[in-house]
Amino acid sequence: MLYRVNSPQVISETVGGETIIVDLGSGHYFNLQGTAVDVWSGLERQEPVSAIVRRLEARYETGAEPIGASVEAFVADLESAALIVAESNGAAPAAVDEPAPVDGEREPFVAPTFTRFTDMQDIILLDPVHEVDSTGWPHASAAS
Amino acid sequence: MQEPDGHAEQADLADWVGSIATTFEQAASQAGLAERRLRVAGAPVLLRGAGPLLTQLSHALDHVADESDDEPELVISTWDSATPQIDDPPLPETDGSGPRGTLLYSSDGTRQVAYQVGLAQLSAYDGARNAWFWARDGAALPWWEPAAPFRQILHWWLAERDLMLLHGASVGLTHGGVLLVGRGGSGKSTCALSSLESNLLYAGDDYVAVGQSPVPYVSSLYCSGKLQPGHAKLLPHLPPPMFGGDGSEDEKAVFYVSERFAERMCTGFPLRAVLAPRVVGGTEPRLLPMPPAHALRALAPSTLMQLRPPRPDALSWMARLLQQVPAYELQVGGPIDAIPRTIERLLVDLER
Numbered sequence: 001m002l003y004r005v006n007s008p009q010v011i012s013e014t015v016g017g018e019t020i021i022v023d024l025g026s027g028h029y030f031n032l033q034g035t036a037v038d039v040w041s042g043l044e045r046q047e048p049v050s051a052i053v054r055r056l057e058a059r060y061e062t063g064a065e066p067i068g069a070s071v072e073a074f075v076a077d078l079e080s081a082a083l084i085v086a087e088s089n090g091a092a093p094a095a096v097d098e099p100a101p102v103d104g105e106r107e108p109f110v111a112p113t114f115t116r117f118t119d120m121q122d123i124i125l126l127d128p129v130h131e132v133d134s135t136g137w138p139h140a141s142a143a144s
Numbered sequence: 145m146q147e148p149d150g151h152a153e154q155a156d157l158a159d160w161v162g163s164i165a166t167t168f169e170q171a172a173s174q175a176g177l178a179e180r181r182l183r184v185a186g187a188p189v190l191l192r193g194a195g196p197l198l199t200q201l202s203h204a205l206d207h208v209a210d211e212s213d214d215e216p217e218l219v220i221s222t223w224d225s226a227t228p229q230i231d232d233p234p235l236p237e238t239d240g241s242g243p244r245g246t247l248l249y250s251s252d253g254t255r256q257v258a259y260q261v262g263l264a265q266l267s268a269y270d271g272a273r274n275a276w277f278w279a280r281d282g283a284a285l286p287w288w289e290p291a292a293p294f295r296q297i298l299h300w301w302l303a304e305r306d307l308m309l310l311h312g313a314s315v316g317l318t319h320g321g322v323l324l325v326g327r328g329g330s331g332k333s334t335c336a337l338s339s340l341e342s343n344l345l346y347a348g349d350d351y352v353a354v355g356q357s358p359v360p361y362v363s364s365l366y367c368s369g370k371l372q373p374g375h376a377k378l379l380p381h382l383p384p385p386m387f388g389g390d391g392s393e394d395e396k397a398v399f400y401v402s403e404r405f406a407e408r409m410c411t412g413f414p415l416r417a418v419l420a421p422r423v424v425g426g427t428e429p430r431l432l433p434m435p436p437a438h439a440l441r442a443l444a445p446s447t448l449m450q451l452r453p454p455r456p457d458a459l460s461w462m463a464r465l466l467q468q469v470p471a472y473e474l475q476v477g478g479p480i481d482a483i484p485r486t487i488e489r490l491l492v493d494l495e496r
Contacts, residue, residue, distance in 0.1 A: 011448075015466065022448055022459060031437070036248035107477045108432040119327055120445045130248050 001049045003075065004089040010083050012040065021083055021114075027121035030083070034061070036112035039071055043084055049075055051096040058099035060109035070111040077114070145467050157252040160234065164257075164268050164276050167233040168194060171223040174230060183210040184298070184364035185307055185353045185412075190216035194223040197282040199456065201293035206457035207367040207402040207409045219274050220294055225491045226281040233266060234279055235259060249453060265289075267296040275301065291368040291398045292351050298345050298365065299451040307355045307363070308461055311447040315339040315484070317491050320416035321347060321362055323354065324474070325443040331421035331476055334378065335483050337369050340385075341381045342484030345410035346401050356461075360415035360468050367402040367409050378480050414493045418471040419487070426477030429486040436463070438472030470494075 001091040005012065019040050028108035034058060053068045060067065078084045088102040102144055171194035180191040181200050188210060191202055201222060225232050236248055244262030251257075254271035264280035266395045275297040279285055282447055299309045313324040313336035321344075324332035347364035371382065383404045392457040402409045420434060420442040444462050448454045455461070472490070475485060 008456065011454075011456075011459045013440065013444075013463045015440055015463040016436045018435070020437060020440050020459070020463075022445055024448060024452075024454070026448055027445075029441070031441060117323060117441070117445070120449050131248065 001075075002046065002091060002093050003043050003049070003079065003084040004046055004087055004091070006082055006085050011020065012044070014041065023081075023083065026082070027118070028081070029117050029120065030081070031115045031117070032112070034110055034112065035070075036114055039074055039112050043075070043078070046087075046091070046094045047096050048093045051093070055096075055099040056109065059102050059106060061106040063109050063111075065111060067109055070109070074112040074114075078108055081114075081116070089101075147395045154223040157250060157255045157257065161255050161257065161268050161270050161276075164233045164266070165221075165274070167231070168192075168221045168223055168276055170276075171195065171225075171230050172221075175223070180245070181210045181212070181216070182203075182208045183212070183411075184208055184218070184306070184365065185302065185355070187217040187305070188212065188214040189218045189220065192219060192221040194221075195227045195282070197222050197224045197227075197279065200282050200285070200290055201277075204291055204293055204366040204368040204398055205399065207353075207364065208411060217460055218297075220277060221275070222277040222294075224282040226283060232280060234441060235266065238279050247452060247469055258296050261268070267294075269297055269300045274302040279284050287398060288370075289439055291370055292366050295351060295451065298353070299419045302353050303455045304359065305355075307353045308447075308458065309351055309365070309451055310354050310462075311350065311450050312352060312443065314364070314415075315344040315347040315487060316347065316362070316410075316413045316416070317345065317488065318410075318413060319495055320491055321345070321420055322417045322419050322487055323352070323362060323415055323443075324419050324421060325439070325446075327424075327442075327446045328419050329372075330442075331423050333370055333372075333476065334480070335419075335421050335476065335487075337371065337379055337382060338402065338480045339487065340369075340379075340405045341481065342485065343488055344408070345413070346405065346408045347410055347412060354415065354465065356465055356468065360465060361412060362415050363412040364410060365454070369399050369401050369444065371397045371399075380400050415465075416470055417469050419474040420471065421474045421476050424477055425474045426475065428478045429483050431472040431473065431486065431490055432476040434471040434473045436466040436471060438473075439466050 007023040008022050012019055020038045021030040041127055051126050053071050055133060175195040178193045178198050182189040182205055191198060216350050238261050246261045248259045257268045259266050266278040269275040277294055314321055315336050316322055324335050326332050333349045340346060345364050345448040348366050349369050351364055351365055353363040383399050418439050420439060440463055444459055446460060
């Protein structure tokens, strides 16, 4: 399955190993850490979910829950939050190199999650922005 | 973001901006024209006003008044339709539904216009150097407008100069200052206003312009200060509010720092640190190092939500800023006059 970030409504930035995602439409913002950052970075590059899972399987030790199921559940949560949308127009996935196996002991896999913050949504509810095209604006000739 | 959609749309928006300019010139021919020169974030700016709105809105910019005759890089023309009574500029038709703060925005990639329906306020920028701010009735402006006038226009114009209008307060010393960030109610205004009886200089309590080149730098935009009514007891050195309001629960007292504390007002300083205040009680304020991602979470959402539309690279711009200066959580507790002392100590330490 292939997804893309729901831009321009959704913007994100990764700094210091954490990702901040802001949904300008809802006013919600999100914090991602650890494996969630890995998954988000792959989605940003438009990698198929299967390729993201393969990379995580090469890097982490599988825990009680299979990595694939955890990632798919997380991706579903991202889609449900309207942070990503499924590509339905046959967009080509990004080319992905097969992940190299990690030397030595692999880190235990921690299921990806996000934290959602809703304290800014009142601004959006009280001061919503509607972008309009030229048909919504008066024309000089009509106004004079 | 509205993208250019061919020549027809560009012509439409150009026509409309042109008609806004014409309406202003008509107002000026009736009411007379007054001008004020400013220097905003280092650049000469000319305010032109027809009627009393200019006086009402320029008070918060008193501290950046400029005596030079330098060619302005931005000209803001402002008027209302109440004094004298003149026709409104052409406005979009709306059904009036939606919240009071609803903003209609359009851009053809060069020109930008924003109309706040419930507030009957219009901001426009031609993408060159001319901008217009109109309100239907200056006497009916909400309390926050004179405290931080022309925000929308400055947001557009500053972005072209690779500066960003950030939602934050700022205080400091001549060699460097701090940016206080956080959502409304986090305590940044209180921290900034507590500094007026200290050695710290004041650059703003709500919005400032920040640049990154060649070094991170804060430029003051407004000399206003805002307090929630309950805060006046905490900060008895502050003057009574200049004007009241409708008494609603979120009403704040607004005053002008340049009047009462002229010696504390400054136009800017290098940015040395970002502080995110948090009220935790205790006996003394404390500074705890904060990861850049946490500081970004404190700074970015409120800036992005309040100044629309954000420039496309706004989030990465702020992240870059936070990689250049350290960030701290400012845990606030104890006597209020300990806050500026704590900030001053930090600035002295960072200078060493």
